[in-house]
Amino acid sequence: MLMTNLDHVESADNHKKILEENENVMICCGRMGPMCMPVYDIMEELQDNYTNVKFYDMDFDSSDAHVIRNAPECAGFMGLPFVMYYKNGKVVQAKTSIQNMDQITSVLNEQFGKPE
Amino acid sequence: MEDIYDVIILGAGPAGLSAGIYASRAKLKTLILNEGTVGGQVILTHEIANYPGVETTNGFKLVNTMKKQAKEFGCIIKANLNVTGINLLNKIKEIKVNGSDIYKGKTVILALGGKPRSLNIPGEDDFKGRGVSYCATCDGEFFTGKEVVVVGGGNSALEESVSLAKYASKLTVVHQFDHFQAQRHYIDMAKNNPKINFIMGSELRGIEGEASVKKVKIENLTTGQISELNTDGVFIFIGYSANVDKVKDTITLNSRSEIVVDNNMKTNIEGVYAAGDCIEKRYRQVTTAVADGTIAALSVSDYLMNSTVSKEAILN
Numbered sequence: 001m002l003m004t005n006l007d008h009v010e011s012a013d014n015h016k017k018i019l020e021e022n023e024n025v026m027i028c029c030g031r032m033g034p035m036c037m038p039v040y041d042i043m044e045e046l047q048d049n050y051t052n053v054k055f056y057d058m059d060f061d062s063s064d065a066h067v068i069r070n071a072p073e074c075a076g077f078m079g080l081p082f083v084m085y086y087k088n089g090k091v092v093q094a095k096t097s098i099q100n101m102d103q104i105t106s107v108l109n110e111q112f113g114k115p116e
Numbered sequence: 117m118e119d120i121y122d123v124i125i126l127g128a129g130p131a132g133l134s135a136g137i138y139a140s141r142a143k144l145k146t147l148i149l150n151e152g153t154v155g156g157q158v159i160l161t162h163e164i165a166n167y168p169g170v171e172t173t174n175g176f177k178l179v180n181t182m183k184k185q186a187k188e189f190g191c192i193i194k195a196n197l198n199v200t201g202i203n204l205l206n207k208i209k210e211i212k213v214n215g216s217d218i219y220k221g222k223t224v225i226l227a228l229g230g231k232p233r234s235l236n237i238p239g240e241d242d243f244k245g246r247g248v249s250y251c252a253t254c255d256g257e258f259f260t261g262k263e264v265v266v267v268g269g270g271n272s273a274l275e276e277s278v279s280l281a282k283y284a285s286k287l288t289v290v291h292q293f294d295h296f297q298a299q300r301h302y303i304d305m306a307k308n309n310p311k312i313n314f315i316m317g318s319e320l321r322g323i324e325g326e327a328s329v330k331k332v333k334i335e336n337l338t339t340g341q342i343s344e345l346n347t348d349g350v351f352i353f354i355g356y357s358a359n360v361d362k363v364k365d366t367i368t369l370n371s372r373s374e375i376v377v378d379n380n381m382k383t384n385i386e387g388v389y390a391a392g393d394c395i396e397k398r399y400r401q402v403t404t405a406v407a408d409g410t411i412a413a414l415s416v417s418d419y420l421m422n423s424t425v426s427k428e429a430i431l432n
């Protein structure tokens with residue numbers, strides 16, 4: 001389990017359920033490493049503002065993380081974390097490697113709308 | 117009445133957090149503003165084995181404890197923001213954040229730290245996460261059986277090369293000088309590894325590929341000749357520079373662009389102090405940053421007790 005204050009995606013079934021039950025979802029699949037931690041931290045900061053989006057992390061090394069590791073949108077990714085943005089269960093954006101606040105909010109705004 | 121902090125600390129690495137702990141514990145109204153993630157460079161560190169009194173830990177844990185301590189003493193921490201204006205010249209200092217919010221303080225501690233240098237060459241940004249990386253421990257496994265270029269010639273570059281060689285089939289270190297700046301131990305480890313080759317006196321001029329990195333352009337600095345080398349990845353470890361861009365017009369820097377301070381961490385501007393990796397010093401470690409932050413906070417406390425700025429701020 002990752003040591004963050006985000007909700008965790010715990011299994012492939014849990015992943016499926018989250019996507020079925022929520023319209024807008026962002027999942028950061030990574031480790032407790034230097035490229036991943038800034039992204040978790042930014043997500044923690046953003047969750048209060050983007051109330052229309054559900055924010056999760058997922059342990060890259062858990063076997064069920066194949067749902068993200070092997071997603072076609074992540075083909076060619078060679079840098080942690082793998083960050084997925086889903087709308088109505090479909091991947092609308094996938095990003096690799098460290099991202100800053102501006103990069104993350106620009107995807108969130110584009111895909112899910114700016115917070116009011 | 118308008119909110120005026122006793123001290124605004126810019127930066128929440130070990131220096132800023134330590135200053136925050138000491139300042140808030142001294143009952144100063146303390147605000148830390150941080151660009152990026154709380155912890156600074158420490159979160160880049162997988163293992164810290166040399167912080168006295170703490171058994172080998174990771175940077176994330178160490179810094180989270182510092183953050184918790186600072187908050188418990190009443191320090192306010194705001195992170196992942198963009199500092200868009202710094203006015204240090206007046207008695208009451210003003211820091212503008214995200215282009216709109218203005219925070220006012222009687223004193224400021226600059227704990228701005230450092231950042232990894234990037235090459236700033238074509239392709240570096242485009243292939244980040246698709247072959248370009250700054251962390252061997254994080255991304256090494258994606259290069260299993262692949263060919264990799266490492267740029268740099270210091271301790272980090274050579275240490276990370278040895279660690280990457282566990283995954284890569286072949287590794288080429290490209291370094292701008294004809295000798296390494298690393299300690300003997302790291303040089304020997306890299307030289308004795310049969311998978312590691314060296315191209316000295318050369319610099320990368322471009323990174324090219326399609327979906328991911330395919331090749332790099334390398335200039336021989338003696339002949340000026342540019343050659344190409346096929347590779348699947350480029351790892352960049354070319355050192356760190358102090359984050360002084362936003363204060364360089366007002367604060368005195370030395371020739372290496374580090375902030376000049378006196379023994380009390382005071383800069384050339386009254387009421388402005390600096391601490392940690394952004395100041396002029398030889399050894400950059402968590403312990404030294406923590407010590408600088410402590411001195412800066414105690415100096416601020418002294419300054420506020422003895423100066424007229426507190427009284428004037430209230431009267432105004």
Ligand SMILES: Cc1cc2nc3c(=O)[nH]c(=O)nc-3n(C[C@H](O)[C@H](O)[C@H](O)COP(=O)(O)OP(=O)(O)OC[C@H]3O[C@@H](n4cnc5c(N)ncnc54)[C@H](O)[C@@H]3O)c2cc1C
Binds near residue numbers: 130132161
């Ligand atoms: C890979 C690596 C491994 C290391 N290993 C060790 C080790 O094992 N042991 C050890 O003791 N040291 C180690 N170090 C060194 C140690 O991490 C640094 O010396 C220490 O983090 C310096 O602390 P600091 O607070 O001065 O700066 P930083 O840690 O750099 O923190 C500065 C903070 O200020 C923020 N900032 C920058 N500009 C602004 C601005 N304008 N406004 C607001 N905020 C701003 C930055 O985003 C950052 O969060 C390592 C460093 C690296 C990179």
